[in-house]
């Protein structure tokens with residue numbers, strides 16, 4: 001498998017890995033890279049079956065998605081990194097912090113969940129996408145991803161609608177099945193990475209209660225609720241997210 005990635009920022013600075021959500025690609029982080037790369041090496045990549053990362057036919061598992069990150073870090077000779085993920089990217093981050101804690105320094109979880117059931121809903125969505133393609137997901141997804149003020153904006157529809165329609169059908173479906181089968185809750189309390197959890201106050205996909213559940217289970221975790229923001233809060237509130245991420249990843253503990 002070929003993982004598509006981009007590494008920017010000052011040589012020798014700590015590395016932060018950025019992991020995208022279902023149906024997006026590494027350009028989800030366009031508003032973060034210039035700010036974070038002033039102080040960190042930023043390693044953004046495309047999840048399996050998304051963007052330029054090829055994927056075998058699904059179903060996938062979070063273990064495979066986390067394994068893709070570990071393989072990329074190994075290839076680049078990076079022993080330990082900070083990690084930020086949106087939604088599916090956050091699930092990948094929780095899997096890594098639970099199962100490879102020696103590789104993850106600090107964690108930022110943006111609009112994600114440790115338990116996003118029912119599993120049948122994700123299997124049904126996988127089947128719809130295998131039959132009709134990711135284009136069929138554009139209309140229902142954009143109102144989950146953005147608040148009403150942004151959802152109809154031409155640049156948003158072009159960038160994010162285009163990204164989703166271009167996502168590989170099998171890659172999207174395989175990732176839906178990884179969400180259906182995820183089992184992150186039992187080990188959440190074992191996470192030792194300093195963790196910052198974000199919620200979008202208007203997020204219908206992973207409402208703030210999911211972030212509260214994570215923040216309550218992870219020792220010392222801090223919760224930030226952004227408003228106005230729906231599911232892709234890093235795109236909707238880039239200045240606030242950048243400031244909080246930079247502080248989380250660079251401040252002395």
Ligand SMILES: O=C(O)CC1=CCC(=O)O1
Nearest residue numbers: 021022087088141144205
């Ligand atoms: O349903 C959506 O599009 C929101 C979402 C759930 C998991 C993910 O990565 O995005």
